[in-house]
Amino acid sequence: MAVALALLAAMSALSSCTSPATAELTRLEHPVVDGAPLRLLVVGDWGRKGGYNQTRVAEQMGKVAEETEIDFVVSTGDNFLENGLAGVDDMAFHDSFMDVYTAKSLHKPWYLVLGNHDYRGNVLAQIDPALRKIDSRFICMRSFIVSAGIVDFFFVDTTPFQLQYWTDPGEDHYDWRGVAPRDAYIANLLEDVDAAMKKSTATWKIAVGHHTMRSVSAHGDTQELLELLLPVLKENGVDFYINGHDHCLEHISSRDSPIQYFTSGGGSKAWRGIFQQNEDKLQFFYDGQGFLSLELSENQARFAFYDVFGEALYHWSFSKANLQKVQSSASVTEE
Numbered sequence: 001m002a003v004a005l006a007l008l009a010a011m012s013a014l015s016s017c018t019s020p021a022t023a024e025l026t027r028l029e030h031p032v033v034d035g036a037p038l039r040l041l042v043v044g045d046w047g048r049k050g051g052y053n054q055t056r057v058a059e060q061m062g063k064v065a066e067e068t069e070i071d072f073v074v075s076t077g078d079n080f081l082e083n084g085l086a087g088v089d090d091m092a093f094h095d096s097f098m099d100v101y102t103a104k105s106l107h108k109p110w111y112l113v114l115g116n117h118d119y120r121g122n123v124l125a126q127i128d129p130a131l132r133k134i135d136s137r138f139i140c141m142r143s144f145i146v147s148a149g150i151v152d153f154f155f156v157d158t159t160p161f162q163l164q165y166w167t168d169p170g171e172d173h174y175d176w177r178g179v180a181p182r183d184a185y186i187a188n189l190l191e192d193v194d195a196a197m198k199k200s201t202a203t204w205k206i207a208v209g210h211h212t213m214r215s216v217s218a219h220g221d222t223q224e225l226l227e228l229l230l231p232v233l234k235e236n237g238v239d240f241y242i243n244g245h246d247h248c249l250e251h252i253s254s255r256d257s258p259i260q261y262f263t264s265g266g267g268s269k270a271w272r273g274i275f276q277q278n279e280d281k282l283q284f285f286y287d288g289q290g291f292l293s294l295e296l297s298e299n300q301a302r303f304a305f306y307d308v309f310g311e312a313l314y315h316w317s318f319s320k321a322n323l324q325k326v327q328s329s330a331s332v333t334e335e
């Protein structure tokens, strides 16, 4: 199935004022119908060959996608458990992706980031466009932007941020090709993300990464992201940060900024049974499997979490009081 995508302005980066190692992030233009709301599903931490309820989550995603006529799917990473893809011909691509998300309604572009488990395999294979020849839905890159009319999605490669993977990997091997050394990679990435956000004129700015910013489940907060990435999101008025990594569904509100954190990591194995409070305001936590649905219009964002029975567990909506994006005048509605 053909996915209509236009690659724009990816090459024009290296002006004299940027350091040689930084580059403009690849920007994909997702075609939209003017005035129509944008609808998408978000799933994370899923690739287990259908196991641990992955198939049940996929079935319900298919139904919700059909009812809401989604535009695309976002994956928050850990696409192939436990060790990513071995190569572009790894059968896990069929067993965990193509043969699981079979509903016609899910035959839309999938925009995917990498998780730490993806970094334990052959990362270059998972971001290789050769996979799109096998299934044109699969659009996976390290960090990139998807522009869809009123919303810009900023996909950020968060695995290299976590220091412990570099200094204390234990038995695990991480594929750092094209990423090392860590400090330079992160510094350049933050610069690129900041520049892209400053250029954005979209009504909504949404950041997507694998790792948690705030979480009450097993992994808790990711300190490196709170220290390094969060200030960039705050400075640029990012509305939402959406992640996976913890195998659950969460909504947490920042107490010192308008940012809302959503965890959608319930694509397969879940039920860790761990709860640890943090300083921000917990709005919703479900320890089991499921996914997130999101609808965005000019002045409203509507979120809903669904479980393996297709039941909507939680609804939350947010209205922008005006289109000037004056954050202090934004109002929050809880349902």
Ligand SMILES: *[C@@H]1O[C@H](CO)[C@@H](O)[C@H](O)[C@H]1NC(C)=O
Residues within 6 Å of the ligand: 052, 053, 269, 270, 271, 288, 289, 308
């Ligand atoms: C699958 O989902 C059901 C319903 O939430 C749950 O009872 C069951 O434990 C889940 N199975 C696994 C392996 O997580």
